[in-house]
Amino acid sequence: MTDDTEEQLAAFLDGAMDDESAAAFEVRLSADPELAARAELWLANDRRIAAAFAPLAEYPISPELLARMGLMQEDAAEVRAPVAANDNPPWWRRYALPLGGAVAASLVAVLSLPRGGGEPQRDLSFALETGRSLEAVRLADGSTVTPTLTVKAADGRWCREYRQQAAVGLACRDGGNWKVEGTGAGAGPADGSEIGVASGADSASLAGAFARIGASDPLGIKEEGDLIARGWQER
Amino acid sequence: MPDGSAKARALQQAIIAALPKLRRFCHAMAASPADGDDLMQATVEKALVHGDQFREGSRADSWMYRIAQNLHIDKVRSTRRRGTVVPVEDAFDLVGDDGRATTESRSDLAAAQRALETVPDDQRAAFVLVVVEGLSYKEAAETLGVPIGTIMSRIARARGRIEQALKGDAGTIQ
Numbered sequence: 001m002t003d004d005t006e007e008q009l010a011a012f013l014d015g016a017m018d019d020e021s022a023a024a025f026e027v028r029l030s031a032d033p034e035l036a037a038r039a040e041l042w043l044a045n046d047r048r049i050a051a052a053f054a055p056l057a058e059y060p061i062s063p064e065l066l067a068r069m070g071l072m073q074e075d076a077a078e079v080r081a082p083v084a085a086n087d088n089p090p091w092w093r094r095y096a097l098p099l100g101g102a103v104a105a106s107l108v109a110v111l112s113l114p115r116g117g118g119e120p121q122r123d124l125s126f127a128l129e130t131g132r133s134l135e136a137v138r139l140a141d142g143s144t145v146t147p148t149l150t151v152k153a154a155d156g157r158w159c160r161e162y163r164q165q166a167a168v169g170l171a172c173r174d175g176g177n178w179k180v181e182g183t184g185a186g187a188g189p190a191d192g193s194e195i196g197v198a199s200g201a202d203s204a205s206l207a208g209a210f211a212r213i214g215a216s217d218p219l220g221i222k223e224e225g226d227l228i229a230r231g232w233q234e235r
Numbered sequence: 236m237p238d239g240s241a242k243a244r245a246l247q248q249a250i251i252a253a254l255p256k257l258r259r260f261c262h263a264m265a266a267s268p269a270d271g272d273d274l275m276q277a278t279v280e281k282a283l284v285h286g287d288q289f290r291e292g293s294r295a296d297s298w299m300y301r302i303a304q305n306l307h308i309d310k311v312r313s314t315r316r317r318g319t320v321v322p323v324e325d326a327f328d329l330v331g332d333d334g335r336a337t338t339e340s341r342s343d344l345a346a347a348q349r350a351l352e353t354v355p356d357d358q359r360a361a362f363v364l365v366v367v368e369g370l371s372y373k374e375a376a377e378t379l380g381v382p383i384g385t386i387m388s389r390i391a392r393a394r395g396r397i398e399q400a401l402k403g404d405a406g407t408i409q
Binding site: 006007009010011014015016038041042045046048049050051052053054056057058059061065066068069070071 | 247250251254255256258259262263272275276279280283343344346347348350351363365366367371372383387388390391392394395397398401
């Protein structure tokens with residue numbers, strides 16, 4: 001891979017390409033699995049780092065620290081991040097524009113998520129209902145589903161991203177059933193079993209679905225575990 | 236000037252409003268949380284002294300990111316001569332609502348900070364501004380005073396290094 005490709009990939013991921021270049025790069029991505037895998041990996045790394053630092057802008061700044069910096073306010077109140085100071089787009093929205101379009105659409109056509117048989121869908125629901133993120137759940141047909149993260153939709157439903165074979169999906173819990181909101185092809189080898197990446201690595205192709213449901217930031221593992229233990233009921 | 240103190244107050248308010256994001260940027264640039272807060276304080280001091288350089292109507296956060304980046308580069312140069320190392324694991328003395336949640340996010344943060352440490356400062360600044368702070372390439376270019384193409388290549392190289400750093404460090408959850 002040449003340096004130029006990496007720069008183009010960076011610009012593509014950050015939405016810094018003009019429409020024409022982005023369209024050309026999407027064609028390239030869909031024809032080059034290795035490049036697509038790299039795109040997914042870079043996105044996952046970005047997301048991981050951004051998520052790790054995100055809370056730092058939420059911590060209040062104490063009156064003592066303000067005073068030390070010569071910024072004492074008259075009312076001496078703590079400075080909390082105002083809403084406007086935390087106006088970065090949520091993690092999924094940053095990626096919705098560049099990757100939510102043609103690539104995702106073309107990948108959906110080849111997804112291998114079982115549908116219509118009744119049984120597999122119920123098993124998928126079972127995996128999403130009971131499995132913790134990043135732990136594979138074996139289905140009746142011998143295949144596995146690995147939930148990768150949990151978010152809350154704007155309408156209050158709990159939703160999970162998951163990996164199933166070479167596909168990734170986003171499903172939301174609706175009255176005890178899990179309804180698939182979107183699917184896409186994952187990165188990496190076709191059987192998916194060798195992928196050892198950080199959580200939610202493949203969500204780029206699901207960006208459109210994440211945007212549509214209005215996803216919150218992902219839950220922490222502890223919070224998610226408690227939620228599963230409570231049968232997805234709010235505390 | 237009759238409106239001098241009103242102007243100073245407006246500057247203070249702009250600085251205070253930008254502080255939470257400035258602190259995050261400083262922590263991402265520095266080697267430890269303590270260094271991050273030191274950098275933030277030094278940035279604020281400089282911003283207050285050079286308040287006349289701030290153009291009203293422009294973004295205070297970008298202006299302060301730039302001050303912080305310049306201070307950081309200066310500090311790195313002088314520290315290289317003296318050599319001090321503070322381990323990342325030295326906890327954030329920031330208190331969360333829940334002790335366990337704080338510990339978990341702290342280890343995520345430590346891993347992220349270790350990965351960023353492998354990235355040279357100019358590349359790290361470009362990466363943090365765009366990926367963590369959410370600036371566009373154009374805004375990041377204006378903030379750091381370099382062409383957009385430079386931002387693009389720095390971010391590409393930063394991502395390559397981060398890819399290597401996070402390889403084999405497969406997840407935050409064990």
